[in-house]
Amino acid sequence: MIADNDHSPVTVIGLGPMGQAMANVFLDHGHEVTVWNRTMSKADELVAKGATRASTVNEALTANELVILSLTDYDAMYAILEPASENLPGRVFVNLSSDTPEKAREAAKWVGVRGARHITGGVQVPPSGIGLSESSTYYSGPREAFEAHQKTLEMLTGSDYRGEDPGLAALYYQIQMDIFWTSMLSYLHALAVANKNGITAEEFLPYASKTMSSLPQFLEFYTPRLDAGKHPGDVDRLAMGFASVEHIVHTTKDAGIDISLPAAILEVFKRGMENGHASDSFTSLIEIFKKDGVTA
Ligand code: NDP
Numbered sequence: 001m002i003a004d005n006d007h008s009p010v011t012v013i014g015l016g017p018m019g020q021a022m023a024n025v026f027l028d029h030g031h032e033v034t035v036w037n038r039t040m041s042k043a044d045e046l047v048a049k050g051a052t053r054a055s056t057v058n059e060a061l062t063a064n065e066l067v068i069l070s071l072t073d074y075d076a077m078y079a080i081l082e083p084a085s086e087n088l089p090g091r092v093f094v095n096l097s098s099d100t101p102e103k104a105r106e107a108a109k110w111v112g113v114r115g116a117r118h119i120t121g122g123v124q125v126p127p128s129g130i131g132l133s134e135s136s137t138y139y140s141g142p143r144e145a146f147e148a149h150q151k152t153l154e155m156l157t158g159s160d161y162r163g164e165d166p167g168l169a170a171l172y173y174q175i176q177m178d179i180f181w182t183s184m185l186s187y188l189h190a191l192a193v194a195n196k197n198g199i200t201a202e203e204f205l206p207y208a209s210k211t212m213s214s215l216p217q218f219l220e221f222y223t224p225r226l227d228a229g230k231h232p233g234d235v236d237r238l239a240m241g242f243a244s245v246e247h248i249v250h251t252t253k254d255a256g257i258d259i260s261l262p263a264a265i266l267e268v269f270k271r272g273m274e275n276g277h278a279s280d281s282f283t284s285l286i287e288i289f290k291k292d293g294v295t296a
Contacts, residue, residue: 122173
């Protein structure tokens, strides 16, 4: 058990791998669980284990105050809840579907004007991490509603409440995914170059891991400077970084590997140089990102 359990009954809507894992954990901890999924057969194993199958969305909503949504995205939420609007009042929706902060804010308003409350969640683990206390989920939205259901939610993972703004949980999730995908692609790119030079993933592993695990030291060193908006070139200079990325592009080309990833990085360095940052730290590139941001 990962938290004191109050055994509150709960509805789970959406039974993909994530929703299935969540409903299973609630059942394992003795909660009454009502489930609904567009493809009904996905509820079969849960029903065999003791869950109640709601035959309609309305039935799933009226069963419990707490409704967990585990859907592909927020559009799926509207597709499911719009036709059942009359049964929204009084519900607390904990939306554990991934989407953007803006979508989460819109959804919180949409749910709010229909007399219900919306808590945004950003689950940081795959289905295998559901039910483990070391796993964590970001939450944001009305504090009182979150705290009222915190114990039940902590059956799933630990919780990290980020604040009242419904967009915050989605934002924290997306900025972590930003780091995850760009880092993992850099690893795959480097491995492609390594492979072309006869180095296997196994041989590369300790070296790739060493570089990855050195990154927190850089984050710690640069954090106060970034918060102060200062980018002194005392320990690194953008011009040096530019030359280094050029070497990566050339090494990639020589290996016959796609250069699009390092070329995109070189392009950002180039814009930094053109904007007069050659003698500043590479962290000055944050100004380039901010300056060239496009709001859709
Ligand atoms: P899936 O996409 O496999 O399942 C999503 C569920 O959404 C299914 O129950 C599906 O129903 C339902 N759904 C999608 N569109 C509609 C619609 N238009 N109307 C009704 N129902 C719909 O996702 P997962 O279970 O893997 O994940 C759920 C959420 O959790 C996602 O937002 C994902 O990004 C997030 N997440 C997932 C992780 C993972 O490793 N899986 C990790 C962290 C977060 P049906 O079965 O009928 O198709």
